[in-house]
Amino acid sequence: MSVNQASEPAAGGSGASPDAPQRKVVLQLDGVSKSFGSRRGQRSRSDIRAVDDVSLTVEEGEVVALVGESGAGKSTLARLILGLEQPDEGTVRFDGLDLNALSWRGLRRARQRMHLVLQDPYQSLHPGLRVESLVGEPLALRGVFRADRAAPVRSAVEQVALHPAPTFCRRFPHQLSGGQRQRVALARALVAEPKLVIADEPTSMLDASLCAGILELILGIRDRFGTAFVYITHDLALARWVSDRMIVMHRGKIVEAGPSDEVVFHPRSDYTRLLLAASEGELDHPAS
Numbered sequence: 001m002s003v004n005q006a007s008e009p010a011a012g013g014s015g016a017s018p019d020a021p022q023r024k025v026v027l028q029l030d031g032v033s034k035s036f037g038s039r040r041g042q043r044s045r046s047d048i049r050a051v052d053d054v055s056l057t058v059e060e061g062e063v064v065a066l067v068g069e070s071g072a073g074k075s076t077l078a079r080l081i082l083g084l085e086q087p088d089e090g091t092v093r094f095d096g097l098d099l100n101a102l103s104w105r106g107l108r109r110a111r112q113r114m115h116l117v118l119q120d121p122y123q124s125l126h127p128g129l130r131v132e133s134l135v136g137e138p139l140a141l142r143g144v145f146r147a148d149r150a151a152p153v154r155s156a157v158e159q160v161a162l163h164p165a166p167t168f169c170r171r172f173p174h175q176l177s178g179g180q181r182q183r184v185a186l187a188r189a190l191v192a193e194p195k196l197v198i199a200d201e202p203t204s205m206l207d208a209s210l211c212a213g214i215l216e217l218i219l220g221i222r223d224r225f226g227t228a229f230v231y232i233t234h235d236l237a238l239a240r241w242v243s244d245r246m247i248v249m250h251r252g253k254i255v256e257a258g259p260s261d262e263v264v265f266h267p268r269s270d271y272t273r274l275l276l277a278a279s280e281g282e283l284d285h286p287a288s
């Protein structure tokens with residue numbers, strides 16, 4: 001990830017070696033803005049600029065944290081990235097494709113390579129479906145036959161450490177704990193072999209110990225499959241723990257971006273310092 005406001009090139013995450021080969025850019029936003037108006041179709045001064053001139057890139061295998069308080073524009077940015085919302089200005093490129101220029105069919109294909117994981121697994125998992133159907137759904141939507149879904153579904157359930165997989169495959173969402181449900185949501189993301197997963201506050205409803213398990217899972221998936229993650233959170237300590245790089249948003253704008261440790265230990269923006277002060281004392285052990 002690099003950002004126009006950052007004066008230094010933000011090459012390499014905290015774990016990357018300097019001579020690591022150039023990684024492929026998965027996501028590139030240029031000057032993306034989105035306003036919401038009170039009056040439909042008309043611009044007015046009272047419009048909320050939810051996302052304001054945002055430029056960033058995310059490379060494969062990178063975990064980028066998008067940090068900011070409630071109302072900063074994080075979820076709107078996520079929706080723009082997923083093509084669920086059209087930008088007023090600017091372009092969103094995913095895997096080299098300009099989402100706005102794609103046909104409906106092309107957009108659908110591109111979306112199959114991205115996945116959204118939401119805060120509340122209760123909302124995102126259909127209560128009447130068993131885990132095997134929930135996890136297999138992205139494949140079913142692609143036209144993969146039931147018989148051919150069983151193996152990848154089981155493998156995805158194993159990847160998210162729900163053992164024994166056959167037992168979990170037969171369960172319904174109400175038979176799972178909150179942490180297990182979020183693992184199912186991740187397995188659902190994994191089975192489609194996405195290039196990019198957007199996780200919008202995925203652990204904010206979980207206890208700290210469960211939260212740590214999910215974060216470790218995300219890093220494991222990244223290491224194994226080279227999946228890129230955009231991890232959205234209001235929690236700077238948690239962001240530092242999970243991410244290679246951080247983007248701090250305030251009122252729709254990026255106010256700071258860079259390698260996560262650098263942002264935390266040498267913040268350049270007053271707003272980041274404010275966020276840091278709010279999470280002081282938790283930075284070393286965000287998930288314990």
Ligand SMILES: Nc1ncnc2c1ncn2[C@@H]1O[C@H](COP(=O)(O)OP(=O)(O)O)[C@@H](O)[C@H]1O
Pocket residue numbers: 036037048049050068069070071072073074075076077
């Ligand atoms: N569909 C919408 N219609 C009107 N205003 C919206 C809509 N979605 C978001 N907003 C506004 O845009 C701003 C950013 O919201 P959001 O992207 O949800 O922030 P965050 O996820 O950081 O909390 C907020 O002021 C919110 O009220």
Ligand SMILES: [Mg+2]
Pocket residue numbers: 074075076200
């Ligand atoms: Mg949000």
